[in-house]
Amino acid sequence: MATNVQSIGAGVSETWLSFRFELLKHLKRRRLFIVAGLAIVIPLLFYIYYYKEHPTAADNFASTSLALMNILVLISAAMFAGDAICGEFEKKTSLLLFSTPQKRSSIFAGKFVAALMATFLVVSLYYLVLTLQIGQLFGWGNVPAELGKSFAAALIYSTAAVSIVFFVSSILKRSMSATIVGLLALLMILPIIVMIITLLNHEPWYIVTYSAGLITSVLGGSSGFGPGQHGNVMRQFTPTFAKGIAVMAAYAVVALAAGMAIAVRKED
Amino acid sequence: MEYAIRTENLAKTFGKTFKALDGVSLNIKRGEVVGYVGPNGAGKTTTIKILTGLIRPTSGHAYVNSIDVAARPRDALRTIGALIEVPGVYDYLTPHEILTYFGRVYGMRRDLIDRRIEETLELVRLPDWEHKKTGTFSTGMLRRLAIAKAILHKPDILILDEPVLGLDPKGILEVRELLRQFRSEGMTVFLSSHLLSEVAEVCDSVIFLDKGKVISSDSIESIGQRMDHGVVAVRFLRPLSPQDTERLRSIDLIKSIDVKNSTVRLHYDGKPESSVKILRLLVSLNLDVVSFANEGVGLEDYYVSVMSDEKGVN
Numbered sequence: 001m002a003t004n005v006q007s008i009g010a011g012v013s014e015t016w017l018s019f020r021f022e023l024l025k026h027l028k029r030r031r032l033f034i035v036a037g038l039a040i041v042i043p044l045l046f047y048i049y050y051y052k053e054h055p056t057a058a059d060n061f062a063s064t065s066l067a068l069m070n071i072l073v074l075i076s077a078a079m080f081a082g083d084a085i086c087g088e089f090e091k092k093t094s095l096l097l098f099s100t101p102q103k104r105s106s107i108f109a110g111k112f113v114a115a116l117m118a119t120f121l122v123v124s125l126y127y128l129v130l131t132l133q134i135g136q137l138f139g140w141g142n143v144p145a146e147l148g149k150s151f152a153a154a155l156i157y158s159t160a161a162v163s164i165v166f167f168v169s170s171i172l173k174r175s176m177s178a179t180i181v182g183l184l185a186l187l188m189i190l191p192i193i194v195m196i197i198t199l200l201n202h203e204p205w206y207i208v209t210y211s212a213g214l215i216t217s218v219l220g221g222s223s224g225f226g227p228g229q230h231g232n233v234m235r236q237f238t239p240t241f242a243k244g245i246a247v248m249a250a251y252a253v254v255a256l257a258a259g260m261a262i263a264v265r266k267e268d
Numbered sequence: 269m270e271y272a273i274r275t276e277n278l279a280k281t282f283g284k285t286f287k288a289l290d291g292v293s294l295n296i297k298r299g300e301v302v303g304y305v306g307p308n309g310a311g312k313t314t315t316i317k318i319l320t321g322l323i324r325p326t327s328g329h330a331y332v333n334s335i336d337v338a339a340r341p342r343d344a345l346r347t348i349g350a351l352i353e354v355p356g357v358y359d360y361l362t363p364h365e366i367l368t369y370f371g372r373v374y375g376m377r378r379d380l381i382d383r384r385i386e387e388t389l390e391l392v393r394l395p396d397w398e399h400k401k402t403g404t405f406s407t408g409m410l411r412r413l414a415i416a417k418a419i420l421h422k423p424d425i426l427i428l429d430e431p432v433l434g435l436d437p438k439g440i441l442e443v444r445e446l447l448r449q450f451r452s453e454g455m456t457v458f459l460s461s462h463l464l465s466e467v468a469e470v471c472d473s474v475i476f477l478d479k480g481k482v483i484s485s486d487s488i489e490s491i492g493q494r495m496d497h498g499v500v501a502v503r504f505l506r507p508l509s510p511q512d513t514e515r516l517r518s519i520d521l522i523k524s525i526d527v528k529n530s531t532v533r534l535h536y537d538g539k540p541e542s543s544v545k546i547l548r549l550l551v552s553l554n555l556d557v558v559s560f561a562n563e564g565v566g567l568e569d570y571y572v573s574v575m576s577d578e579k580g581v582n
Contacts, residue, residue: 010342014373017369017372017373021369024361024365024369025358025360025361028358028360028361028365029360091356092353092354092355092356093355093356093357093358094322095322095352095353095355095356096355096356096357096370096414096417098321098322099320099321099322099345099348099350099352100345100370100373100374101341101342101343101344101345101346101373101374102342102373103341103342267322267323267324268317268322268323
């Protein structure tokens with residue numbers, strides 16, 4: 001019993017060390033600054049190039065400004081988690097890192113948490129800037145309550161996206177491949193599958209990128225596919241909040257567990 | 269006896285058929301400096317990767333300070349310092365940042381980490397580079413930084429895999445000097461190398477590995493004695509006169525001589541007692557002996573002979 005407690009304590013301590021080291025690496029590589037910069041600039045650009053031309057209501061402004069949140073989450077996940085596992089093997093830093101008295105699972109857990117926290121920071125910055133804008137433009141009383149639900153959905157989607165890229169990083173050998181495959185999967189492949197399933201008149205509730213539509217749909221924005229331009233009517237689906245959150249959480253847990261299981265067994 | 273490093277029938281198979289290690293058993297005593305020698309692909313790095321927890325053996329066990337590395341890696345690796353192959357470094361970080369992290373991994377206090385960083389960087393001659401990004405470092409400097417990381421926590425056992433690979437002659441000399449220092453400090457050093465001169469210079473004993481199997485192991489001293497082929501090279505103050513040469517030929521213990529300027533190679537029966545008697549006789553003949561050295565066969569020749577034997581067996 002005491003040995004188990006000691007082992008858990010050592011694991012937590014190692015994860016904390018690995019987390020701090022990863023954050024230092026993100027800061028030193030300036031990746032965190034770059035993505036955080038995007039999180040501040042993008043909502044400002046929406047204000048300058050969209051709102052000034054098309055003044056609208058607060059919730060509509062919020063959902064339009066969040067249209068790019070999905071892409072920002074993916075960029076962040078790819079940048080912070082893409083090389084988390086395969087990068088150590090590719091650059092041979094694994095020879096320094098894994099020959100030390102710490103469990104690989106702790107090292108990778110620290111890496112995952114660091115990538116997740118960095119992505120959370122980016123998402124939070126985006127919502128902070130957006131909230132300030134809404135407060136300034138429409139008055140603080142008009143900040144939509146659904147913005148909180150949208151923020152919660154964005155955080156859960158961030159967790160799923162980081163987990164999926166983390167999993168890709170565990171199965172591929174090159175950081176660049178992991179980053180590109182992770183981005184392609186979440187940005188193109190899964191959305192295409194969602195589109196095909198929707199065209200077949202089924203709700204793709206089990207696809208994580210469909211659930212990510214919650215980020216804007218809770219504010220009344222579009223999340224799926226509507227009537228076609230040429231008059232062909234296509235049914236529009238909108239994810240329900242509870243189911244969407246559950247699906248994203250499931251993707252996060254499964255991808256993380258699979259990524260960790262592969263990573264700890266990976267050999268040079 | 270408790271060994272610093274011990275392996276029992278260590279085997280590692282990659283894929284379904286490639287046996288990188290095939291029943292390797294090693295016993296390395298505390299304070300020993302042991303060379304691990306073999307051709308490329310012999311299984312040296314695989315052994316070292318198992319000893320440092322980087323890969324798991326297919327069968328067999330590896331122990332460090334009597335702790336099974338695969339079963340208790342945290343405990344086993346705490347007392348090891350390792351330099352494996354050519355490790356990568358985080359080129360956007362400084363030696364201070366990298367070593368601080370590893371110091372924390374080994375559970376060192378902040379003040380101790382700072383002190384050890386200073387000491388180790390001084391030892392590997394990188395004190396002025398502590399706060400510079402490693403992306404600007406040469407291969408030799410990176411290798412020395414990796415050695416600093418390996419000794420940061422003052423390990424009992426140092427495992428080095430080809431520590432001079434890619435270094436220039438000055439770098440090789442510096443690493444060799446470091447190894448001598450570690451030996452004088454009583455550290456157990458397990459050194460994999462394909463440079464036999466390096467092994468002969470710094471190691472107490474040597475283990476020869478080929479195709480995943482240990483084919484020979486012995487102390488450097490006894491290899492030297494075993495390979496003594498009965499020739500002593502004597503250098504005199506000046507070239508010998510024909511009369512002096514004849515006096516040499518007349519010594520019973522000497523079978524034949526080769527004369528080249530002031531150096532004469534004397535062939536005898538190879539026994540140490542005979543060597544002593546010959547030296548005494550030379551001095552008694554009033555020949556001005558400058559040096560008198562047994563011409564043993566080098567480690568390279570021994571290596572070739574054991575590898576040839578192995579091929580013959582196969």
